[in-house]
Amino acid sequence: MIRTLAFDADDTLWHNETHYAETQEAFRSLLRQYHDDAWIDERLHATEMRNLSHYGYGIKGFTLSMIETALELTEDRLDGAGIRRVVELGKAMLAKPVEPLPGVAEVLQKLAGAYDLMLITKGDLFDQETKLVKSGLGGHFSKVEIVSEKDEAAYAAILERHGIAPSAFAMVGNSVKSDILPVLALGARAVHIPYHLTWAHEVVAAPVDSPFPVLESIRDLPDWLAAQSAQG
């Protein structure tokens, strides 16, 4: 019997990867006179991965990685105005409005009466808190957990801290790697709602026979929950 329903935030409740993709396109256009797009993308991704252990996830680290990549790809020739443009790209991402994905607000509203709703997101604390406030969805969640990594240990610590049994917990999110597999490993349930873009770092080789439910939209979640209840 599911009592606590937890949601991922970025690309589950609101757009996120789209903003990265748009910013990356602006970054390419800044460097297109020096290199082709594929090489720019490859070097940026390599810098991000190299810096993950310094910066963690989030827009500030991404901005610093863009600056470093721009210097590398231009052999330090990118001028001050170019660097300033990259800093502004990062700030523009932070300033974006946060619009809930279609169906999110009404589904959360509907489920909040029947379930204890939790938000579990990884990334930059300040940035994630700001987005939750901007989204207007904060009131639906009785618990908010912002963690630096969403792995099995992190989920185990959250369940333990709140005294939640895995059998009473389900996670909903767009990332198989961060929202689904570690939750299933704990014996809890997880529902995958794919987003149309997935960051390369989050891509996993999916098992052939998908052992978890995949929904097309959050609008299908109440029916899935009703079916679980009927079975349980």
Added chain:
Amino acid sequence: MIRTLAFDADDTLWHNETHYAETQEAFRSLLRQYHDDAWIDERLHATEMRNLSHYGYGIKGFTLSMIETALELTEDRLDGAGIRRVVELGKAMLAKPVEPLPGVAEVLQKLAGAYDLMLITKGDLFDQETKLVKSGLGGHFSKVEIVSEKDEAAYAAILERHGIAPSAFAMVGNSVKSDILPVLALGARAVHIPYHLTWAHEVVAAPVDSPFPVLESIRDLPDWLAAQSAQG
């Protein structure tokens, strides 16, 4: 009767402001050919304050503010190598070892048997978690709270979440603004252990008759606690 003893981290358990001061000196030396030190400091502080609502606290935001200030102060003339140097200054801060201040390890060891020890720190989630691991002090704390701002509301939420009565709680820290005043406002106790440097943003006009205890070193904390116990 104090049962939960909470500690601030930066400049209470380990050096922090010193690293900022060292980095700021390196930043000045990069720009000294353009401006005098006081003006560089003033512009950097102004940029940080302007960016606080975008970036929050922490080294990544500080690095981005240094880059922005360097461009402003050189009218975009700082070259790629100079920008690269600023990025590296930020990374060097993140890579610094975390050494507990004198007395910290033995005092925490001693108090962990008698009190429930909590860490309450503000700033970048990833960075603060990394520092706690590097410090080797993590094992002493039963609870770790990393928040984006340490104001009265944040402390109230922490006490509520853990079911702690203000009368059973004391906070220990170096910042009057973040560690002392908001805690006293909740009716809990707070102990000030000053650090020899205070970030301008954390400076408050202190009340003339100091209504909170000020200790010279964390080594004096066990005696202060024993005195409280004797009184209570």
